[in-house]
Amino acid sequence: MPPWYHLLTRMSLYFENIIKSALSAALVYKGEALGALVVENLYVARAFNAFDIRLLDALAQAAATAIVNARLYESERTARIGLQALHEGMRTERDSLERRIAVHGALAEVVREGLPLSALASRLSRICGGPVVILDTLTQVRAAEPAVQAEMGRELPGIDWERLAGGLERAAAVRTAQHLESGDGHTLLVSPVTGGGEVLGFLLVHVARMLDAADEAAVDSAALVAAAEFLKERAVQEREIRRLSDLLDELLAGRMPALATPIPAFQPPLLMIVGALRSQDASSRRIDVPTLRAFVALTQEAIDSVMPGAIVTVRGEHVVAVVPSPRVSEEHLEQALRASGAKIERLTSNWRASFAVGGPAEHIDLISDTYNEARLAIEIRGRFGRHEPVFRVNGLGAFRLILKAVNHVDVVQGCERVLAAVAEYDRRRQAELLPTLRAYLNGGFSVKAAATALHVHPHTVQYRLARVQEISGLNFGFPDDRLTLEIALRVVDAYELL
Structure with missing residues (x-):
């Protein structure tokens, strides 16, 4: 016999001995049974009369109506809360969508109007509510909002460079944004700028709150805009390098290039400048493309500060420049080249720049010899372990005789x-x-x-x-x-x- 049978038996005997009389009324509303209303008397048998029965029945009807009303209220309240949550969610989505549309409109204007990177940094700063810095692949500061005096990432104020360098390295490796927590409770978002299968630079966004989905979408869109700008700059630079390289080939062949508009830089006497990078790390022998591009750009910037319009191009791993001697102060030119070399060393921390200044070549037929002499001079100095940021080929003494001897x-x-x-x-x-x-x-x-x-x-x-x-x-x-x-x-x- 199952255990529960004995339990029911004991409970039945208990109630038979305690309850003397009881009255029960069904709780029914529109034919639906909701429960029962029970009244018990533990002391008097047959204690209830007909009036008690009618009273309990009336109370049961009222209780049934109250139960139904309570259920209806709870159902309505639940539905109302659900509708409010749905409305709030729809309003949030609408606000987010409107914000994203406004964000994309603001960033699209940068592309449509051909605005510089500084305009991109300004718009992204307003969107995210914090400072924005755009770096190139060598961590050179290309734009910032608000403006900063720093020229490279390691010089940015209020940022731990070691933490930032680690974040840049991780972002470049996995090609996704990295969140760095700063000591003041702010968040620094490091987003890679990628294009053509390589990392072209980085976006840094410093905010005092967690970025929401619209902010991160804005950063992703800004990274695409920055990538397009970097690629455009690269295309322009490479096209100009090829053009000037062809003109330099003409000069080295002893021929004056046929140009519709004469360029002063082609008129002798000419200085030939050859720049090279030497690795300070024995494991780094080959110059990577971003470093060479930066070297060309910085050399161009240095020479343009003294003599705008000079020829600056690349031959192999050397930067070659042709500068008209009578129109430039050689002292100022050497100072500008030293500053350029110092900057590339700060940017890369692994390469040292050296420039050989040859000439002046008094006639176009002498340009090739002047170039070869400067190129050999810089290579020989490197092989001998001698490093001067800038040196004159005609100041090499006996070494210049050696350079001339190799032509015999x-x-x-x-x-x-x-x-x-x-x-x-x-x-x-x-x-x-x-x-x-x-x-x-x-x-x-x-x-x-x-x-x-x-x-x-x-x-x-x-x-x-x-x-x-x-x-x-x-x-x-x-x-x-x-x-x-x-x-x-x-x-x-x-x-x-x-």
Whole structure:
């Protein structure tokens, strides 16, 4: 027998012993049973009469009506709350949609009117209610609202550069916006500007609240506008570089370009400027494209500040400029180039700029020689580990004679014969004799300096130098022999750079 049977039995006996009489009336409203109204007497049997029955029935009808009214009220109240929530949601969506339309209209005007990046920063600042900064891929400040004195991201006031640099790196890696919390409780949104499969720059939005969906949509749209502007600037720069490169090729070939409007920069005497970047990190040998573009732009800006309209273009990994000598102060030009080099070093922190100033070339036929002399000069200085931000080729002394010597095949062949036996020994034994000789010469004939440069013991340098003397038949103790070895190595090194 199930357990609940015993429980019901015990409860029945309990009520039989306690309740003496009871009266019950059904709660019914329009034929729907809602429950029952029960009155019990625990002491007197048959305690209720006909009047009590009529009274309880009347009370039951009133209670049934009250229950139905209460249910109707609750149902109406729930429906009203639901309608209010729906109305509020629709109003929020409407406001958000209107705001997004206004945002896109404001940003579309920047594109439609061809407004600069500063106008884009101003509009985005008004939309998001906080400062906005636009950086290029080298974190150079291209526009800001409100305006700032900083030229690059690391100089922005009130921003922890280490945190920002980490945010920029993550944004560039994952191509999505990053939220950085600042110490004052504000939020810094770092959004990458992408186009053509690469990161072109960044948008920084500094606000005192969490950005909503409309704000983030505005930032995304602004990033697209900025990307279009960056790509347009790049296209214009590359087109101009190609045009000027073609004109420079004509000059280097000894031909005056045929132009409808003569350009003063093509009229001799001309200065030839060759700029190069040297990595301060042994692991970075090749210049990346954004760094080279920035180098060209900064060099153009520096030269234009002294001589507007000069030719500035790219050949390989060198920046080449042609400047009319009589029309420019060479002192001011060198100052502008130094400032340009210092700025590229601050922007990249890994590259050092150096400029060789050659000439002036008094005739168009001499332009090619002047260019080659400046190019070789800057390469030789780099190979010798010497770094000057700006130097004059005609101030190189004996090195200029070496540069001229490489144009004579018989001189080069004679120098190669001097070093032939040593070079062959190096090739067969990997003895590093010529690199040791080069380090010894670059170190001012110091064994200790050469050992430091080569990361070897000074005894190793002495042994290798002794082998050089033995194999070449030349003795460092004789000034003529030592000069012969140095000139031969310098000429061969310069010739290899051609």
